[in-house]
Amino acid sequence: MDCISNTRSRLCFVLLFGNFLSSFVSVHGLNLWPMPKSANHGSNTIYLSTNFQLSSHGSNYSDGSGILKEAFERMVNLLEADHTTNSKFPNFSVLAGVNVVVQSPDDTLNYGVDESYYLNIPAKGSQLYAQIEAKTIFGALHALETFSQLCYFNFTTKVVELHAAPWTINDLPRFPYRGLLIDTSRHYLPVPVIKSVIDSMTYSKLNVLHWHIVDDQSFPLEIPSYPKLWDGAYSYSERYTINDATEIVRYAERKGVNVLAEIDVPGHTLSWGVGYPFLWPSQSCREPLDVSNEFSFKVIDGILSDFSKVFKFKFVHLGGDEVNTSCWTTTPHIKQWLDNHHMNESDGYRYFVLRAQNIAISHGYDIINWEETFNNFGDKLSPKTVVHNWLGSGVAEKVVADGLRCIVSNQDKWYLDHIDANWQGFYTNEPLTNISNPAQQKLVLGGEVCMWGEHIDTSDIQQTIWPRAAAAAERLWTPFDKLAKDPEQVASRLAHFRCLLNKRGVQAAPLFGFGRQVPSEPGSCYKQ
């Protein structure tokens, strides 16, 4: 580390003291994020041709929809990172392009799709080509991301270099579900912002965007079956047309990201009644949705029917958390209805959730529900239920012991809106804690970091998500035995990845401190 002057020695002291910086500024190290399953490399430097080519000799994938071609072009743009490259690159050790071989001709992004890939980058020979082999196009997309992270722009020669060749990388994800939640009810997020979040997810190989579309505060999405629902939007223009939603899904799927849509019932629904006041128990008591009114379920059916045309993911999220049933017991017609059906308000809650589950199943969905549903009546839930943990640790082990599937998002570690949750906690949060039975381990689909939007809008969403979400992303991708036991061991590599995000225009915050911290003083991105 060079501390060039007296005035900078304070910074040097801080860094050494913080034990944060070792030698990671070197561009030669293994700085991939997330770490692949296996990576072997040599020690040669090769140079990317300025006319870097995509080929697909031996591939079964025709790329009729242009997914691969677009991904390749995006990657080349990222590699050059807006730099002007020198066309007079060396005439030896030049990598002419990448050959992508995909086994499956199908580019439907199903849940659990094979995301594995093999990447080989030779170091010697003429007309060098990197070789990518994958079962599906989505594995190939991950391979391109990995490849891009091996490349550096050399500012002196103006050539994109690839160090430590030859490379052989075999990689596949540990969990099939690697999610990020965004919340467009507390604050509206414009479509371009959602797209930029999707872009940034692919850099750390996250693959599910959980779209918490609607909540108490606003109902931004157009529902053709019930066109007054989006009267509950914040304003005329803070809305998503159904075409916007279709476009977001299309955009995400082409990058290997599934979109999990959520309607959170029966609580968290105040905004529904703006357009349809009958959904409220009464004018003065507006949540949860009126369990006694058939109209409530007709609307849910309409919404899920419309969803099924847009959101093609295997799952839909039905919420079910934080249901305060006091409006049901204090509103005479609902109290009467409960009595007539020999239910107390807890029964009403269960009745509501299970009925909503059945509606979702009738539209072809598997269901995800927040953990309160399991905690209260887990034995009654449909076997198609995936229980979404959030309240704390220890839930997943109970869920899988009962034979249900689970997604981990314990709020103390994986809630991004908890600004005091640091990246080290995101990194070390282990979804399989206390689950040793392999059959039960399989029931843990993965995990998700949650970006609740009370204090999040376009201005700060990316800096609150990143780099902490990336720390969780490695936990969800990389084989357990390759994960660092002490997160400080990966600090330099994560700092490097944060700078990569910055270079790509993603507003990832410094690692030091809590979430969304501004840099405390001047300094290198790699050291903050």
Place this chain on the structure above:
Amino acid sequence: MPPHKLPISIHALLFLFLLCLLASTSHGRRISVTRSNSNTSSAVYLWPLPKHFTHGEQTLSVSPDLTLNLQGVAHNSSIVQEAFERYRDLIFKSWAHAGSTSDYDVSTLNVLVSSDNETLQLGVDESYTLYLGRKQSGSIVDGATIEANTVYGALRGLETFSQLCVFNYDTKAVEVYNAPWYIQDEPRFAFRGLMLDTSRHYLPIHVIKEVIEAMSYTKLNVLHWHIIDEQSFPLEVPSYPKLWKASYTKQERYAVEDAYDIVDFAKKRGIHVMAETDVPGHAESWGVGYPDLWTSENCTMPLDVSKDFTFEVISSILSDMRKIFPFEMFHLGGDEVNTDCWQNTAHVKEWLTEHDLTTEGAYQYFVLKAQQIAIDLNWTPVNWEETFDNFGENLNPQTVVHNWLGPGVCPKAVEKGFKCIVSNQGVWYLDHLDIPWEKFYTSEPLEGINNTEHHKLVLGGEVCMWSETADTSDVQQTIWPRAAAAAEKLWSPLEATAVYDLNQTVLPRFQYFRCLLNNRGIAAAPVTNFYARRPPIGPGSCFEQ
């Protein structure tokens, strides 16, 4: 292209005629403050407000396949063509082209530019007129027409046009409300700047470009690039290739080609890039590659005034930069010079004695010598105000004095015949998080200058984004929306911005513009937070935060 000349002048005459007809109600102050969610809102939500405008009550639909009809001598201008493509992408949703076949009121945007000179210099004509109405058969005023004297005026007109295009969530079409619109617009000040500091934190090229793009939305037109400072020297200088050894890391650098690229990107948006090398203070990083520039190993600032080598390096840096930065103004810094090292280092002290100079005298000597280097390269030197405050009478008469310490400097500078740029830190420093947007908005660059002859010496103003605590993660949210408040002050006529009760007159429109920035992906922070760059205080609409 003579055949195009005639229609242009007829258009111009007709515009003037229409404007005269409607001018009685055309002042910028006439804006409605009511906001509603309805698509028939009568409010005017343009930022910055144009000089003159009138509007009607019609609603026009705009075709998602809008085409550009670029006429006049600049009919091949790639600057206008590319800008049109950018704005079309901003205006229309990405799915909008699918399937609709109905008739639209506006399917062609006519742009007439009367000069093919694309030289971008200070004071370049940025005026434009915009007519936006229903296409009428037999009328030579077509549905949508922008007229400008230069391509840069056309760019400003395109921005205004884009702000009038609003998505209708009922019809799923883009519409223009309150048509027909007649807008005649030009900037109040020629220099409308934003400063970026890439020494305290490196900003990737992508991020700089995004800032430039956002500047164009507010019609700011000068990116003041404070490239180098004590902490790091990120720019490649071919003549002295060790200078950028002082970059933070090998990846936190700008190659010469990167700088060219940034200048070109900015030019395509009508934005000048004014580069700065801040001498003799704020230059510690220079000595990493060339320790002789330090007075000694343990006294590293300011640059060694006693060595010819110091001025050789400055001269070479400026020569290299001259090739990259075509803008006629160049910033030489000159602020916050602590001359203790000169006093305390034996060989410098000796040199001072030999030349019969005090340290203050040496400071002046240094600044003037650097000015001469810049002038010899055909640059107008810009210096921070300390140079004027300390030895204003000796500054080169071409000097542009850059105010920052406080109010009242430009009145003194213009009194002495100098040009001036206002950046009073109490109102226009973006790194001061406790300055609310209202202060940015109400700061008047001509305050205290009573002699109107002197007004033209105030080139304009600049908001400064010093980046001790700003990097890629937070730079945009620290800049916006406050910089936009200053942008309107610098663009719109005085009578439009000298208003009372900002909350009634300006705030809703300002909030609307902040949401527009968000919709374009710019991380502009909430307007009404007490401190800048803070997250929204709770759930709510963008238009109310």
